Amino acid sequence: MSKPEVRARARASAVQADLHYQPSYPPIERGASLLLAWRLDGRRVLLIGGGAVAASRLGFLLQSGAHVTIVSPGPLEPSIAYRVATEPDHITWHDRSYGSSEGGNVSADDELPVGDYDMVLTAVDDVALSRAVCLAAREARTPVNVADVPPECDFYFGAQVRRGPLQAMVSTSGAGPKIAVIVRDLVADAIPDNVEDAIDGVGKLRTELRERAPGVGGELSKRRMRWMIGTCDAWTLGEMGAMKDEGVRKRLLDDGWEKNKVLGPEAVGVGSGLSARATKALHGAAGLWAAGAGGLVTGAAIATLATLYFVRR
């Protein structure tokens, strides 16, 4: 055997050995969507339609800071008309139909081409127009959602809950939108009232920690993360609201961070005296919230996966 042949045989047997190795990783379940929090601040979105569904889309888009171009003949759904009047810097309304039609064929040819936008949404009761818009958007590689037509959606809207900066979305990967609504309501009920205070307090603590120990990456970043995780684990959500107090944060940073120690609430004069773990167990929803604000997103994802599992059975 020549040297290259020996090497090739050795490579092949190494690959074989790898294939026979069965690690205990969970199997991949296809059919899910990639859940993301899409940053649309200052981005351009084209919204075609001016009815109830467009109104719901518009509310979410404005919350995300997008600039929305609405194309729809009036009269608009009342809440859209109100936003058009009161949000002139964030909305441009074109009082007309979108697209053109020749010889009975609807086309997405328009003075406002879909490729000029970062996202395109249609919410119209016009199947041919929606399909034409979807094709044009895909040609231009602009993500598109056609309300209620899954094959023409690059992403779905889910059922959402918002509490200030906290956002959770439930999707059933298109299988049962009503179930998404039901699970969303369960998730909303499970979120403690004081979660906004906790996020506010922890957010301020993180900002001040970064001011004291600035920089990205490296050992410092790892140490900062370990300290934040340890601190959040040592406090209940209810107790974390006390971090809104500047004095509490200063004690945590001076006596904790600077001395390389994680301090519980009692150590800085806050709390019930119960250990964080015991209090969290009493609160019931411990697992979902244990990792603090960062874990909230994970919590939503867990809820979603649970939904997926439920729907598939």
Ligand SMILES: C[C@@]1(CC(=O)O)C2=NC(=C\c3[nH]c(c(CCC(=O)O)c3CC(=O)O)Cc3[nH]c(c(CC(=O)O)c3CCC(=O)O)/C=C3\N/C(=C\2)[C@@H](CCC(=O)O)[C@]3(C)CC(=O)O)/[C@H]1CCC(=O)O
């Ligand atoms: C969650 C929510 C978000 C939103 O739209 O903002 C949303 N649908 C909501 C409600 C809802 N929609 C429908 C019902 C009646 C019950 C029923 O039909 O089951 C209810 C229940 C109700 O109204 O309570 C009818 C419906 N919807 C779709 C089809 C077509 C099909 O499935 O083939 C049909 C049948 C039409 C027909 O029969 O003709 C398709 C989609 N609807 C989606 C999202 C996406 C998948 C979401 C996921 O991942 O699960 C997806 C794929 C595309 C999209 O539109 O993005 C919103 C809740 C808002 C809230 O309250 O927060």
Ligand SMILES: NC(=O)c1ccc[n+]([C@@H]2O[C@H](COP(=O)([O-])OP(=O)(O)OC[C@H]3O[C@@H](n4cnc5c(N)ncnc54)[C@H](O)[C@@H]3O)[C@@H](O)[C@H]2O)c1
């Ligand atoms: N995902 C959901 O939750 C959900 C719920 C209900 C309905 N839908 C679907 O969403 C679509 C819209 O529903 P709706 O209740 O808002 O309908 P709607 O009839 O209230 O509104 C349709 C809007 O589209 C406008 N329009 C029609 N043709 C147009 C064109 N060529 N260019 C621009 N605008 C045009 C109309 O002027 C109107 O403002 C429907 O197809 C419906 O099946 C989705």
